[in-house]
Amino acid sequence: MSITQSTLNGICPYFTMFPLEFPLRILKQYASKSEWVMDPFSGRGTTTYAARLLGLPSIGVDSSPVAVALTEAKLANVTPSVIISCANRILRETSSSDIPSGEFWSLGYHPLVLDSLCRMRRELIRNCQSDARKALRAVILGALHGPMAKTKPAYFSNQCTRTYAPKPRYAVRFWQEHHMNPPFVDVLHVIRTRAERYYSDQPRARGFVIEGDSRDIRVFQRLEQIRVKWIVTSPPYYGMRTYIPDQWLRNWFLGGPSDVDYSNNNQLDHGSPESFARQLHSVWENTASISSPDARMVIRFGGIADRNIDPVYILKQSFKDSSWILRTIKPAGSADCGRRQAIHFAIRQAAAQNEHDAWAVLRS
Numbered sequence: 598m599s600i601t602q603s604t605l606n607g608i609c610p611y612f613t614m615f616p617l618e619f620p621l622r623i624l625k626q627y628a629s630k631s632e633w634v635m636d637p638f639s640g641r642g643t644t645t646y647a648a649r650l651l652g653l654p655s656i657g658v659d660s661s662p663v664a665v666a667l668t669e670a671k672l673a674n675v676t677p678s679v680i681i682s683c684a685n686r687i688l689r690e691t692s693s694s695d696i697p698s699g700e701f702w703s704l705g706y707h708p709l710v711l712d713s714l715c716r717m718r719r720e721l722i723r724n725c726q727s728d729a730r731k732a733l734r735a736v737i738l739g740a741l742h743g744p745m746a747k748t749k750p751a752y753f754s755n756q757c758t759r760t761y762a763p764k765p766r767y768a769v770r771f772w773q774e775h776h777m778n779p780p781f782v783d784v785l786h787v788i789r790t791r792a793e794r795y796y797s798d799q800p801r802a803r804g805f806v807i808e809g810d811s812r813d814i815r816v817f818q819r820l821e822q823i824r825v826k827w828i829v830t831s832p833p834y835y836g837m838r839t840y841i842p843d844q845w846l847r848n849w850f851l852g853g854p855s856d857v858d859y860s861n862n863n864q865l866d867h868g869s870p871e872s873f874a875r876q877l878h879s880v881w882e883n884t885a886s887i888s889s890p891d892a893r894m895v896i897r898f899g900g901i902a903d904r905n906i907d908p909v910y911i912l913k914q915s916f917k918d919s920s921w922i923l924r925t926i927k928p929a930g931s932a933d934c935g936r937r938q939a940i941h942f943a944i945r946q947a948a949a950q951n952e953h954d955a956w957a958v959l960r961s
């Protein structure tokens with residue numbers, strides 16, 4: 598794998614992702630050609646991308662539209678020039694519409710930038726079938742909000758956080774207090790730079806992504822023809838329930854509302870550790886229904902400190918009376934002290950607990 602190839606994994610930040618090296622190391626060491634790989638909590642598609650780099654076919658499932666869009670981009674077989682001409686064509690052939698109003702939008706984006714974004718948005722909501730459009734959509738999601746640069750802008754917005762979207766009222770106050778106006782950004786230039794960075798020299802990908810609830814067996818019934826050998830995954834941490842609201846701006850670009858969306862449709866419910874474990878149990882059972890008899894599941898699992906529940910307890914509970922047998926659980930270090938899944942929790946003021954890696958095999 599060359600350095601340029603692995604850049605695609607960073608096309609858009611997504612908090613609580615695991616590092617690419619985690620699925621890559623496991624699959625490189627143990628998987629054989631043409632074995633199917635799956636992640637039922639796909640997130641930004643790190644497992645999918647590791648599979649791509651090794652020439653393995655993969656399936657990702659996630660209930661968050663942002664996660665699905667990012668995983669689809671990890672599977673796009675396309676070159677930078679096709680993405681750039683797709684963006685050019687959309688801007689040439691569409692007229693403005695659906696421009697959101699209000700202080701957040703007028704201070705967050707230069708009017709010409711917002712106009713271009715809204716045209717891209719409408720067109721990509723209407724049709725996002727081709728790999729070029731899927732890649733373009735993720736390129737835009739990755740540039741939608743982030744810090745302002747002193748030289749060439751890399752993001753479309755006024756000063757913002759990069760990984761999660763700012764809350765509108767907080768952002769407006771911040772911009773007003775600091776007298777910050779939204780910069781004019783050459784949208785096509787940003788798209789070109791990013792498309793070249795992420796899509797030059799990628800190996801061919803094979804696989805697909807499903808937007809769905811992994812607790813729902815019907816999602817897996819659609820995959821009856823496939824036998825999965827490797828499941829490499831990381832469920833949400835118990836207590837970490839803000840995947841959708843924290844991504845509201847990217848979610849807006851995908852067709853969601855133009856304000857924070859607090860609905861948590863089809864996300865795991867964090868009511869109690871026991872109910873959380875029961876929901877994980879149903880996901881494990883669903884994955885078993887499409888796994889080959891010699892399948893392996895590897896789980897990186899952690900928790901957030903303010904919940905004060907031992908993540909290992911939840912994990913063990915979730916495997917009780919399951920089709921899978923937990924073989925090993927080993928500490929993977931603290932999420933706060935390295936490139937771990939929850940590294941971004943530090944800025945969310947919810948310190949992460951130690952993470953663990955668990956291996957499971959199917960009961961014979």
Ligand SMILES: C[S@@+](CC[C@H](N)C(=O)[O-])C[C@H]1O[C@@H](n2cnc3c(N)ncnc32)[C@H](O)[C@@H]1O
Nearest residue numbers: 614615638640641643659660661810811864865
């Ligand atoms: C810890 S993140 C996965 C990160 C991923 N390993 C990566 O590297 O990007 C957990 C993911 O589970 C998803 N999720 C939560 N509840 C779900 C459900 N019921 N069905 C499918 N996905 C769900 C969230 O949307 C989130 O993307």
